[in-house]
Amino acid sequence: MPLDRGRLLSQCRVPPGTRVRLRDFDPADELSLEFAPVAGATPKMRARQLLEDSREQLGVAQELLWASDTHSVLVVFQGMDTAGKDGTVKHVMSGMNPSACEVHAFKVPSAEEFSHNFLWRYWQRVPGRGRIGIFNRSYYEDVLVVRVHPELLGRQRPRPALSGPKLWQQRFEDINQFEHHLARNGTLIVKFFLNLSKAEQKRRLLERLDDRSKRWKFSLADLKERAYWTEYMAAYQAVLGATSTAWAPWYVIPADHKHVARAVVASILAERIDSLGLSYPVVSPGDARAQAAARRQLLRRSPRSPSE
Numbered sequence: 465m466p467l468d469r470g471r472l473l474s475q476c477r478v479p480p481g482t483r484v485r486l487r488d489f490d491p492a493d494e495l496s497l498e499f500a501p502v503a504g505a506t507p508k509m510r511a512r513q514l515l516e517d518s519r520e521q522l523g524v525a526q527e528l529l530w531a532s533d534t535h536s537v538l539v540v541f542q543g544m545d546t547a548g549k550d551g552t553v554k555h556v557m558s559g560m561n562p563s564a565c566e567v568h569a570f571k572v573p574s575a576e577e578f579s580h581n582f583l584w585r586y587w588q589r590v591p592g593r594g595r596i597g598i599f600n601r602s603y604y605e606d607v608l609v610v611r612v613h614p615e616l617l618g619r620q621r622p623r624p625a626l627s628g629p630k631l632w633q634q635r636f637e638d639i640n641q642f643e644h645h646l647a648r649n650g651t652l653i654v655k656f657f658l659n660l661s662k663a664e665q666k667r668r669l670l671e672r673l674d675d676r677s678k679r680w681k682f683s684l685a686d687l688k689e690r691a692y693w694t695e696y697m698a699a700y701q702a703v704l705g706a707t708s709t710a711w712a713p714w715y716v717i718p719a720d721h722k723h724v725a726r727a728v729v730a731s732i733l734a735e736r737i738d739s740l741g742l743s744y745p746v747v748s749p750g751d752a753r754a755q756a757a758a759r760r761q762l763l764r765r766s767p768r769s770p771s772e
């Protein structure tokens with residue numbers, strides 16, 4: 465069966481206004497996502513090919529984005545530890561021009577960041593026109609880790625009147641409005657949830673401990689967070705249901721197989737940027753005349769250096 469990239473995109477997209485049940489999404493999904501073996505090509509080979517094709521498409525799309533100077537692209541990555549956020553960013557972005565793209569990884573906020581409203585630190589990092597900005601973790605941490613560990617709220621000091629479900633509901637509204645504002649002003653927002661299974665996380669954490677070249681990635685904090693798996697999944701479900709909007713949809717990416725996750729993310733991102741229908745700026749008649757004159761001037765031999 466030929467690969468249908470539009471169908472791939474809609475399979476992962478969370479339709480706005482729906483209740484999400486993560487158990488309906490298989491983190492190890494490999495075959496139904498268009499990668500069924502065909503004519504001797506294994507799912508892995510098909511995924512690698514898609515990644516290659518999408519990278520090329522992304523390179524062209526990025527240049528158009530820069531040249532047309534009308535839009536920016538914000539890509540959000542969320543997922544549990546070891547879900548593959550860093551690796552996906554690295555692989556998907558490798559065909560891009562680094563001058564026009566930036567990656568921001570968000571950690572526990574600093575004292576200064578805690579002293580501001582929760583969206584403040586993200587505001588300063590949104591990409592400018594013509595650029596692609598990648599958030600490796602994002603403002604969604606403020607409705608995920610902070611929801612799972614409400615003691616963090618003590619440092620954020622929301623108004624005392626705000627607590628419980630109402631607080632999260634208000635944050636979802638704030639986020640939707642923030643994203644709406646960005647979208648209305650020319651930012652394409654594409655959000656990926658790398659959906660990893662708990663069993664695969666165990667395998668990856670053990671691999672980090674066993675492989676000397678990966679041990680530096682292991683953090684005891686990962687084990688601590690793993691103990692809250694159920695709470696995180698509940699928080700993710702609430703987030704996906706409440707903040708997948710027409711202007712900033714979520715895509716749930718099966719993340720147990722890295723080759724699948726990388727290929728699907730690259731493909732969806734390339735499709736979404738292409739859907740902006742960007743084109744190279746049209747040269748005005750005045751500029752065209754000036755450029756023709758410049759061309760004539762360049763071609764004229766210089767009397768001072770006739771060899772040119």
Ligand code: AMP
Pocket residue numbers: 545570571572573601602605606609610616685
């Ligand atoms: P890592 O991405 O594995 O380097 O870890 C970064 C850590 O920072 C994770 O445990 C996140 O949950 C945490 N973090 C990121 N954003 C926030 C936030 N807004 N509030 C509290 N913790 C956060």
Ligand code: MG
Pocket residue numbers: 545546683686
């Ligand atoms: Mg970590």
